[in-house]
Amino acid sequence: MPEITENDLPNSQKQFWLKALTAVQTSNLDYAITLLQAVLKDNPGFLEGRKLLRKCELQLSGGSKKKSGLFGLQTGGMGVMKLQGAAKKDPAATLPLIEKELEKDPLNDQANDLLFDVCHKLELFETAAFALETIRSGSPENSKLLHKLAKFYLEREQPLLASEVYNDIIKHHPTDGIAIKGSKDASARASMQKQKWDENADMRSLMRDASQFEELEKASRTGLTREQLEQRRDQVIDKYNADPNHLATVKELAGVYEQLEDWHNAETFYTWAHSLSAGDIALATKASIMKDRAIETDLKQLEAGVAADPDNAELRAALEARRADRLAEQVQEAQRRVEQNPTDPQLRFELGSALYNSGDHSAAIPHLQQATRNPHIRTKVLLLLGRTFKAKGMFDLSIKQLSDALADLHAMDNTKKEVLYEKGLIHDEMGDKAAALDSFKQIYEVDYGYRDVAARVESSYS
Numbered sequence: 525m526p527e528i529t530e531n532d533l534p535n536s537q538k539q540f541w542l543k544a545l546t547a548v549q550t551s552n553l554d555y556a557i558t559l560l561q562a563v564l565k566d567n568p569g570f571l572e573g574r575k576l577l578r579k580c581e582l583q584l585s586g587g588s589k590k591k592s593g594l595f596g597l598q599t600g601g602m603g604v605m606k607l608q609g610a611a612k613k614d615p616a617a618t619l620p621l622i623e624k625e626l627e628k629d630p631l632n633d634q635a636n637d638l639l640f641d642v643c644h645k646l647e648l649f650e651t652a653a654f655a656l657e658t659i660r661s662g663s664p665e666n667s668k669l670l671h672k673l674a675k676f677y678l679e680r681e682q683p684l685l686a687s688e689v690y691n692d693i694i695k696h697h698p699t700d701g702i703a704i705k706g707s708k709d710a711s712a713r714a715s716m717q718k719q720k721w722d723e724n725a726d727m728r729s730l731m732r733d734a735s736q737f738e739e740l741e742k743a744s745r746t747g748l749t750r751e752q753l754e755q756r757r758d759q760v761i762d763k764y765n766a767d768p769n770h771l772a773t774v775k776e777l778a779g780v781y782e783q784l785e786d787w788h789n790a791e792t793f794y795t796w797a798h799s800l801s802a803g804d805i806a807l808a809t810k811a812s813i814m815k816d817r818a819i820e821t822d823l824k825q826l827e828a829g830v831a832a833d834p835d836n837a838e839l840r841a842a843l844e845a846r847r848a849d850r851l852a853e854q855v856q857e858a859q860r861r862v863e864q865n866p867t868d869p870q871l872r873f874e875l876g877s878a879l880y881n882s883g884d885h886s887a888a889i890p891h892l893q894q895a896t897r898n899p900h901i902r903t904k905v906l907l908l909l910g911r912t913f914k915a916k917g918m919f920d921l922s923i924k925q926l927s928d929a930l931a932d933l934h935a936m937d938n939t940k941k942e943v944l945y946e947k948g949l950i951h952d953e954m955g956d957k958a959a960a961l962d963s964f965k966q967i968y969e970v971d972y973g974y975r976d977v978a979a980r981v982e983s984s985y986s
Contacts (some may be wrong), residue, residue, distance in 0.1 A: 527569040527650050537563050541573065551867045553580045554899070557627060565620045571651050577623070578658060581630035584900045586870055604634040615642045631662030637669055640676075649680060660689065665696040667703070674706060683713035695783070753784050771800045778810070787818035812857075819850055851882040862891070869898035873905050880908060885915045903929050907943055910950075919954050923947065936970045945975060957984075 533541060540559050547556035560577040564570060603625050611618040619642060625635045636655045643652035656673035659666055670693050677686035690707035693700055760777045767773065778793035791814035798807035826843040833839060858875035865871055873895035879888035889912055895905045910925035926947040933940040948963030961984050967974050968981045 527571055527648055528567060529570075530572060533563070533567060533570065537567055544573075544576070548576065548580060551865050553584050553868075556580050557584075561620065561623055561627075564623060568616065568619050568646070569648055569651070571648075571654060574651060575654065578626070578630050578654075581627055583868075584870060584898060585630060586874075586901070604632070604638055607635075608638060611638060611642050615645045618642055619646075631658065633659050633663050633666055633669060637672075640672075644676075652676070653680075660692060664692055667693050667697050667700060671702070671706075674703075674710070678710065678713075681717075683710040683717060686710040687714055750784070753780060756780055757784065769800060771797060774800060775807070778814075782810075782814065785817075785821075787814050787821055790814040791818055819853070822846065823850065851878070854878040855882050855884075869895045870901060873898075873901055873908075876905075876912075877908060880912055880915075885912050888912050903932050903939055903943070906932075907939075907946065910943075910946060914946075914950055919950050922950050926950070936966075941967050941971060941974055945977070948980075 530538070530541065540563050544556045544559035544563065547553070547559060557577060557580050560573055560580070563573050564577065567573070604622075607618055607621055607625065610621065619639075622635055622639050622642065626632060626639070629635070636659045639655035640652045643649070643655060653673070653676065656669060656676065659669050660673060663669070670689055674686040674689040674693070677683070677689065687707050687710035690703045690710060693703040694707060697703065757777070757780045760773060760780055763770070763773045764777050774793055774797040778790050778797055781787075781790035781793060791811050794807055794811035794814055798804055798811055801807055823843070823846055826839065826846055829839045830836065830843050855875070855878040858871070858878040861871045862868075862875050872891045876888040876891035876895060879885075879891065889909070892905055892909045892912060896902050896909070898905075906925045906929035910922045910929070913919070913922035913925060926943050929943045930940065930947070933943065944963045944967050948960045951957075951960035951963060961981065964977045964980045967977045972978050
């Protein structure tokens with residue numbers, strides 16, 4: 525089965541593809557996902573379409589991975605297990621079903637691993653790599669599947685890519701001997717491939733290019749020691765000073781600062797890289813993450829200072845001021861994003877959350893109400909909306925939001941427990957002990973250790 529480009533799509537499918545692009549531009553992501561899944565069902569080798577589909581799904585899910593449920597399985601895990609049997613019988617027919625699972629959780633390790641296996645069988649090798657690269661971005665600590673990706677790249681004679689994957693493994697598992705050796709071996713193979721060396725290369729040729737090989741090997745070492753990272757940083761700074769507008773150098777420098785956990789400089793250079801890239805969303809996201817980490821680090825340092833010297837009024841005042849600034853910055857950033865894309869429910873939810881955390885509950889309500897339009901985040905929006913009404917003392921409206929959320933929830937997962945617990949607290953605060961106990965009992969029946977439900981339920985029998 526060949527992989528195809530936009531130009532290879534049949535005319536009838538191109539119309540759906542163009543409509544999907546328009547839907548993405550207008551932030552009608554649910555419609556875009558429906559169109560893209562239809563295109564991919566008939567054109568499974570259309571990698572560009574699959575990548576766009578995943579971007580839409582990630583934007584709707586907020587770019588975060590769903591938490592594990594019972595027995596540590598990710599949400600939708602049992603569905604993936606059923607699909608594994610179907611994939612053995614008819615790999616091609618299983619692809620659309622795998623995509624439906626990924627629509628629920630685009631970063632699901634099991635579903636992406638199955639997508640890799642199916643695409644590998646169908647000889648859709650670039651799509652297979654994309655599946656495991658999705659895991660690499662969403663679960664960089666998953667060494668098992670990253671080893672699988674590195675092995676795949678080596679089999680495809682792509683040692684440089686394999687080396688990069690091994691280096692990512694080392695960042696999270698610095699004592700992984702197989703990854704350390706794999707990084708060195710893959711780096712060596714990449715160097716030999718670049719120089720078109722073969723087993724008969726003479727010693728003089730090897731010696732002539734030894735310095736270049738050493739530089740490549742050094743560049744491939746990441747996450748080993750702080751001293752090595754600082755040396756690398758200084759080397760890249762020299763390259764940057766020679767050409768501050770070279771995108772690859774700026775990205776590399778930002779990455780080194782990130783590994784050094786110098787969040788402020790990492791943010792600065794990711795932001796500059798974003799400017800040079802003409803709007804690469806991934807770089808903008810990185811810059812935002814670095815900014816958050818820098819702020820969190822500053823807050824932790826202030827908190828540690830207050831803990832060490834609790835009578836220091838100046839430090840305590842600085843901490844409170846920084847917390848207030850942090851909340852204000854989050855609101856400001858969320859407002860900026862909504863202004864850029866006012867129809868995106870996910871951004872409305874983020875703004876509503878920021879306003880709620882800042883204590884501006886009335887301002888949060890209209891944004892959260894708009895965010896309920898997105899079925900993928902509706903439950904958590906209703907939960908926060910319920911808490912917002914509770915904070916305003918509007919208990920009847922709060923109960924209504926939580927009841928609507930429960931109507932959408934069937935399995936007793938962590939989300940349902942959280943909604944039931946919140947509902948129970950509100951009933952208790954309203955003086956409706958029977959309704960409160962009913963909520964707590966539903967949790968008690970399946971999870972004895974959840975918060976303080978055991979004490980609440982058992983004390984009612986005393």
